[in-house]
Amino acid sequence: MARLLDSIDSPADLSRLTAAELKQLAREIREELVAVVSANGGHLASNLGVVELTLALHRVFKSPRDKIIWDVGHQTYTHKLLTGRKSRFSTLRQNGGLSGFTCREESEHDPFGAGHASTSISAALGMAVARDLSGDDYHVVAVIGDGSISGGMAFEALNHVGHLGTRLIVVLNDNGMSIAPTVGSLANLFARVRFDERYRKAKAQGRALMNHLPFNRQLSWATRQFKSGMKNLVMETLLWEELGFTYLGPVDGHDVQQVERALARARDFRSKPVLVHVMTTKGKGYSPAEGDAVYFHGISAKSSGKKTEPTYSEVFGQTVLRLIRQDPRVVVITPAMPDSNCLNAIQTEFPKRIFDVGICEQHAVTFAAGLAAQGYRPVVAIYSTFLQRAFDQIIHDVAVQNLPVTFAIDRAGIVGDDGKTHQGTLDLSYLSLVPNLIVSAPKDENELQNLIFTAVNCGRPMAVRYPRGTGLGVKLDDEFQAIDIGRGEILQQGGDVAIFAIGATVTPALGAAQLLAANSISAAVVNARFAKPLDSKLILELASHIKNIVTVEENTLNGGFGSSVASLLKQSGNENRIKRLGLPDAYIEHGTQAILRARYAIDAQGIAREIRSLFFPAAIQSINNTKRDGPGH
Amino acid sequence: MARLLDSIDSPADLSRLTAAELKQLAREIREELVAVVSANGGHLASNLGVVELTLALHRVFKSPRDKIIWDVGHQTYTHKLLTGRKSRFSTLRQNGGLSGFTCREESEHDPFGAGHASTSISAALGMAVARDLSGDDYHVVAVIGDGSISGGMAFEALNHVGHLGTRLIVVLNDNGMSIAPTVGSLANLFARVRFDERYRKAKAQGRALMNHLPFNRQLSWATRQFKSGMKNLVMETLLWEELGFTYLGPVDGHDVQQVERALARARDFRSKPVLVHVMTTKGKGYSPAEGDAVYFHGISAKSSGKKTEPTYSEVFGQTVLRLIRQDPRVVVITPAMPDSNCLNAIQTEFPKRIFDVGICEQHAVTFAAGLAAQGYRPVVAIYSTFLQRAFDQIIHDVAVQNLPVTFAIDRAGIVGDDGKTHQGTLDLSYLSLVPNLIVSAPKDENELQNLIFTAVNCGRPMAVRYPRGTGLGVKLDDEFQAIDIGRGEILQQGGDVAIFAIGATVTPALGAAQLLAANSISAAVVNARFAKPLDSKLILELASHIKNIVTVEENTLNGGFGSSVASLLKQSGNENRIKRLGLPDAYIEHGTQAILRARYAIDAQGIAREIRSLFFPAAIQSINNTKRDGPGH
Secondary structure: OOOOHHHOOOHHHHOOOOHHHHHHHHHHHHHHHHHHHHHHEEOOHHHHHOHHHHHHHHHHOOOOOOEEEEOOOOOOHHHHHHOOOOOOHHHOOOOOOOOOOOOOOOOOOOOOOOOOOOOHHHHHHHHHHHHHHOOOOOOEEEEEEOOHHHOHHHHHHHHHHHHHOOOOEEEEEEOOEOOOEOOOHHHHHHHHHHHOHHHHHHHHHHHHHHHHOOHHHHHHHHHHHHHOOOHHHHHHHHHHHHOOOEEEEEEEOOOHHHHHHHHHHHHHHOOOOEEEEEEOOOOOOOHHHHHOOOOOOOEEOOOOOOOOOOEHHHHHHHHHHHHHHHOOOEEEEEOOOOOOOOOHHHHHHOHHHEEEOOOOHHHHHHHHHHHHHOOOEEEEEEEHHHHHHHHHHHHHHHHOOOOOOEEEEEOOEOOOOOOOOOOEOOHHHHHHOOOOOEEEOOOOHHHHHHHHHHHHHOOOOEEEEOOOOEOOOOOOOOOOOOOOOOOOEEEEOOOOEEEEEOHHHHHHHHHHHHHHHHOOOOEEEEEOOEEEOOOHHHHHHHHHHOOEEEEEEEEEOOOOHHHHHHHHHHHHOOOOEEEEEEEOOOOOOOOOHHHHHHHOOOOHHHHHHHHHHHHOHHHHHHHHHHOOOOOOO | OOOOHHHOOOHHHHOOOOHHHHHHHHHHHHHHHHHHHHHHEEOOHHHHHOHHHHHHHHHHOOOOOOEEEEOOOOOOHHHHHHOOOOOOHHHOOOOOOOOOOOOOOOOOOOOOOOOOOOOHHHHHHHHHHHHHHOOOOOOEEEEEEOOHHHOHHHHHHHHHHHHHOOOOEEEEEEOOEOOOEOOOHHHHHHHHHHHOHHHHHHHHHHHHHHHHOOHHHHHHHHHHHHHOOOHHHHHHHHHHHHOOOEEEEEEEOOOHHHHHHHHHHHHHHOOOOEEEEEEOOOOOOOHHHHHOOOOOOOEEOOOOOOOOOOEHHHHHHHHHHHHHHHOOOEEEEEOOOOOOOOOHHHHHHOHHHEEEOOOOHHHHHHHHHHHHHOOOEEEEEEEHHHHHHHHHHHHHHHHOOOOOOEEEEEEEEOOOOOOOOOOEOOHHHHHHOOOOOEEEOOOOHHHHHHHHHHHHHOOOOEEEEEEOOEOOOOOOOOOOOOOOOOOOEEEEOOOOEEEEEOHHHHHHHHHHHHHHHOOOOOEEEEEOOEEEOOOHHHHHHHHHHOOEEEEEEEEEOOOOHHHHHHHHHHHHOOOOEEEEEEEOOOOOOOOOHHHHHHHOOOOHHHHHHHHHHHHOHHHHHHHHHHOOOOOOO
8 A cells, every 4th residue: 555655755744634544644654763763773763753743833834945953963863854865765774875863965955964952042043133134034942852952042032032023933742751751840831831731721721722812811810720739830821921932832743733723823923032842752763662761762773693792881870870889988970861871770779870961961060069079089970072062161170170970981982873973982082181080991891890989989089981882702801990090001013003992992903903913013912991090101112123113093193192192292393204084174973883983093903004004005015915814985 | 557457367357346436347348448449559449348247147147058159259249358367458469468259268258269251140149059059047148130140041040949949049239330320121120119219108008018918919019019000129139039039128338237137038938949139239339439420430540650552442433333333234243331341422422333241241131132133333342351251142043154244353362450251361262163253462552453353354254352451552554454365464574483463462572573673683573463264375475485484373273373373383393492481271260461461471571482482592692792782580
């Protein structure tokens, strides 16, 4: 049977559909989402939750003339299916295929790209102001979840919107949870509105009426509601009014017609900011996802083999749990990622020593600084890309005061399928420039646990960055071992070239050394461990008798580990030749870690090839003759 | 006559004072503040505004056992006078003297240092949680202004406080303006409460009562107030209650007894977060400051001579005004700094094309990105140190999308008296690591205007960082000149050493070349202009025939301009000797720009001395014999 979905080539095709057809289309879209996400990985629950909302948005607004700006951008799969990207949808999150997020380069229907939370209202206000300055007339709609709106910059934007009074529509997609159940007072307010049975009655009785009343009549209505115990809904209405918005809602986000009516009213309001409060269910229509929306938030592509090694995140979670058991000073802070950071066991065993602060990286870091100032040893667990949000707090609240905060930086380096906005490929650079901060990266999961232990006990601010994915399967020390700050280790001796690798590139460097040995090139391999402070003594010592120096990092070459080594060597005046391997000064596209590591020559083959071609061109000839290390790439 | 102030050695000495004595003490403190700030520079108006509040805080709370955390920290002069720093108060903001901000190293009465806005509630919550985990009992008080509370991270913290319900006191110091009159809906709400004459009557009638009522009775009181038109006060009360706080106030912040009573109630509440709303007048008690609190916000130390050259900020302001006149795409955005960034003329002539977003750097940058996405050419004017707050927005909202936003970064490099938290000495590093971003610095104020013109027209994101203070007095081009992106210029030919300088260090480099010439050392001097992209061709060309290379920057050496040059030279395999001059990997203390530039060898004398001692030790002997360039430094 032909699918309705196949007949939708652009948003304009939606206008002719009947209510029944819209329902069928929503069903087909959900099937498509489940099929593609099951194969490719991605965000399932959040996308299942906004199918009807997306249909309603594209029936009421005329994209691309009207601008629909999706906060975070990970819930736009339906939007992609409806805006001319259906035929490529099976390439979602695959190298060279569609991005898992909104992207200006990908479609004129993506007026503003995103990947991080809480940016949509700021961007939307910029566009609305641009429209007004140009004397244009299009609509600007920001769609933001209840988790993202708790981020500080969303509040800054709301405050500015209210101040300017610019015509702008904010759709609050309220699913009662962002990634984990949303934290904070504002969320409680939403939740009470949401779960208060009375709101549905009140809605039927008087909601629509109220919004047509003049303001003094609204107040009178409000006072009556107070008396009848409708405090929360009134409060929320007043809160938004007070921020300068007209409040519409709440509406059932899975009823296309209801959402359309609210959006159409907002569209036709035309004088000031409007907030449309839409209630949705994360994972709607797919029972496994509906039942455990956190688990289904982000799904990795099906792996072929069974997983044996623990992930770095799992080892981190176990390490912190052990530290919390051993050391009363240790607490852990996560901005809305207790699951991904594998901290659930701590939530169960030590609920008072773990703090989920919501999607609030800035507050997370300074909150940790406050704890550290009073003698605690907080561990802040944040993905590399999201820690960028707290850059000033690292500098101004933690490092200036030299407070002992541990930054556990997951998803450092290439994260793979999430692509440009999520790669953790800048952190060695932006952390190394911060005075007082120690910056480290483990070569394997055992070193991860020992570096976390070291960080918690060193009495200074220290960052430990580690990659996405499984560890190497090495044995974990039963007792944590302290590691000397700023000391690397020689893993393999060699005389022709010295490879200084850090973090996830140490193992590939060892692999490269093996490949080079087959060409009779003798490579020393060093696990640098610290990007800062550098082990200058070790570097200069090896450089004094090995002419060719190579650095390898899964980080931008700009201001990274290799730059520090090159500056050291240049400054010391020695005459080595140096080659820095790492990532270019660019945003790294999406694709599997394996593809991207190969592309940027930081896997074993790539490192070996670069070393040969630069320092030992004669070896290349020999390889071309013998093909000793396989077909290459 | 002996001053009362002279008898106050610690906060404990305040407890014995009568009401009359407290008034006298407040008067004496104001005299002291005016005297010292007139001589040393500093924040006058904000300090004059909190004299009584500070007295009340130290009478009600027992510092250092109780923790008083001042947001921003610039309003703590009275606090310093009362907490054992009186005898050193005349050294305020002088090199080696007291800091102009709170500082943990300076006193046990400064439990958390600050210099940037909006951090106090996060830090206070961390301390309050630490107290509870330790089973301790002290009070934690965050004192935050109405301008700072609009910053996103303060909202993140409030949300978390309400969620945890931790015992904590937030004192909202509401002076109706942060630096410039506060922007935003929240500020409007405060303002309406503030200026509503009826609130005073209501306070007398029922405020105290209300706070003792059970909540349903409060609501009933609230509904009555709605009817009598007291919407704003009720709204504010409810807003704070809704965020989980008990609201006390508003109280007159210049009546010590009234403030004390409110603080004592908050202190004795002991069960949940409390918000104490205190109304103060910025500049209170000193009529020039009261009349123009913006001008008196920050005062520079009296200069000895008359000012002739325009400041960089002034040239920037004039440049943007001219660009706005010429180019309909140009708009300008400032986070609460229209005066300091010299944008007042634009506020008058083009009020619709300047946006003061309040102390909201994150929103400022993404708002600009939204404008740029719709064809505008926004200029975001932010001090270097505060731009750190928007690091992720630069990366994720502007640079990933390659949007043409101009970052005009004032106070880059050494800012002088404001010290550690305010030095703009990291920006070349943290900006250069951002893919797609062009990073430049002008050698003088004429190049500033031309670089701003270039940035606005280059169609890409570009940063222009320039120093605090006056320009060189050079003639400004009548017509703006576009500068080739990534091209430096040779200012002086030479054969013994090539000095690559950037920004404010170009003129000292020329001075150094003159000094070296007197030692028969011939120095080439290059104005690099761009930290990124580097002018690799020019650098390699000079390096090919000049053996000794020196880089100079007013920026950390870590990941800065010199590192990029060293990496380039090391990678290219040439055999030059290189010395990078700049700032160490440390937070730079406060002191005049002249003192600090000399200390870190980036003034003319320092550059010349470093070059001689490294590359031409023989020249030193000759200087010791002849003292040709004066007595040194």
